[in-house]
Amino acid sequence: MTTRKLFVTILGMACAVSAHGADQRDAQSVVGKFRSARPQAADLAIYQLDWMPTLKAAREKAAREVRPIFLVVVRNSFGDLCSGHC
Amino acid sequence: MARGSLASPAVVDLLRPFIITAAHSGEEDLADLEPAVREVFTKSDLSKDPNRLNVFMLVLDSQGRVVHEFHGLPGGGRAAVLGRSDHQAEIRIARAKLKLPEEKPQKADGPLKGLPDLKGQAGHPAGVRLFIRQDDPSNSHFSQVPVVEIVSMKADEWKPLSFPPRAREIEAESLRSWLVWLYPAGVRTADEQRRFQKFSGTLKLARGIG
Numbered sequence: 001m002t003t004r005k006l007f008v009t010i011l012g013m014a015c016a017v018s019a020h021g022a023d024q025r026d027a028q029s030v031v032g033k034f035r036s037a038r039p040q041a042a043d044l045a046i047y048q049l050d051w052m053p054t055l056k057a058a059r060e061k062a063a064r065e066v067r068p069i070f071l072v073v074v075r076n077s078f079g080d081l082c083s084g085h086c
Numbered sequence: 087m088a089r090g091s092l093a094s095p096a097v098v099d100l101l102r103p104f105i106i107t108a109a110h111s112g113e114e115d116l117a118d119l120e121p122a123v124r125e126v127f128t129k130s131d132l133s134k135d136p137n138r139l140n141v142f143m144l145v146l147d148s149q150g151r152v153v154h155e156f157h158g159l160p161g162g163g164r165a166a167v168l169g170r171s172d173h174q175a176e177i178r179i180a181r182a183k184l185k186l187p188e189e190k191p192q193k194a195d196g197p198l199k200g201l202p203d204l205k206g207q208a209g210h211p212a213g214v215r216l217f218i219r220q221d222d223p224s225n226s227h228f229s230q231v232p233v234v235e236i237v238s239m240k241a242d243e244w245k246p247l248s249f250p251p252r253a254r255e256i257e258a259e260s261l262r263s264w265l266v267w268l269y270p271a272g273v274r275t276a277d278e279q280r281r282f283q284k285f286s287g288t289l290k291l292a293r294g295i296g
Contacts, residue, residue, distance in 0.1 A: 026253070026290060039217050039232050046093035046231060047198040049106050055122040058107040059150045068184050069146040070104040070177075072092075072158060073119075073127050074111070076140045081108035082200065 051082045091160035091173050093231040099189045100177045104145075130155050137168040145180035154180040202236045213238040216267050235267045247291065255288040
């Protein structure tokens with residue numbers, strides 16, 4: 001009986017270790033996919049620019065800071081070029 | 087396409103001195119445009135160009151006066167295409183008109199001041215930023231530049247995501263506020279009204295090895 005209990009205990013521990021190892025492999029796989037999909041610095045370069053939500057706000061900031069304005073107008077479209085919605 | 091061209095590091099370096107703004111109109115009479123934009127655009131020669139497409143770029147000086155304008159869809163240069171422009175060349179022309187000094191390439195990993203943000207309370211993060219990208223090159227909305235959606239989260243919404251001592255499963259429905267932004271809703275404005283509605287099944291939450 002004692003031997004059988006010991007065997008069951010060892011078997012249970014082995015399963016637990018195996019399950020934990022499988023969980024770690026799953027986590028590592030997900031982390032790997034995350035790292036490959038995560039935007040790189042070059043992908044986010046456009047967010048380094050100084051965006052303003054309206055031309056009115058851009059003009060106020062431009063006058064205050066003596067800077068030019070770059071205006072993009074998109075017709076036949078609903079979206080937001082700043083955030084990337086098209 | 088226009089955003090993708092503007093997002094190249096070379097063009098970003100050219101645009102650093104500028105305040106950037108954009109406006110969209112889905113109406114034939116431009117009634118949905120900001121009045122200031124409508125006034126500038128309707129006075130431009132671009133808006134009357136018979137070769138125009140649907141994207142336009144205008145450069146204004148610090149006093150709000152237009153100094154340069156060009157078609158906004160990329161293309162041009164040696165293989166000039168009507169209704170399209172070489173963005174780098176046109177921005178350089180604008181910079182010359184504004185007498186701006188030559189640009190200096192900067193680090194690609196500079197501060198991202200244009201990134202959407204949230205202000206939160208002490209004790210827990212204000213929310214998450216979702217970076218959404220359509221990765222199929224055959225899709226017209228393909229771009230390496232991600233769309234950024236911000237999702238605010240309350241303290242109790244973080245609890246299901248606390249790291250467990252062992253992997254456990256959480257209901258996918260608990261992440262509804264994130265998953266509704268899966269493409270196409272997260273990228274295409276027209277599809278925002280038709281987000282995914284049902285989330286079933288579970289996701290495994292486990293501590294990864296960094």
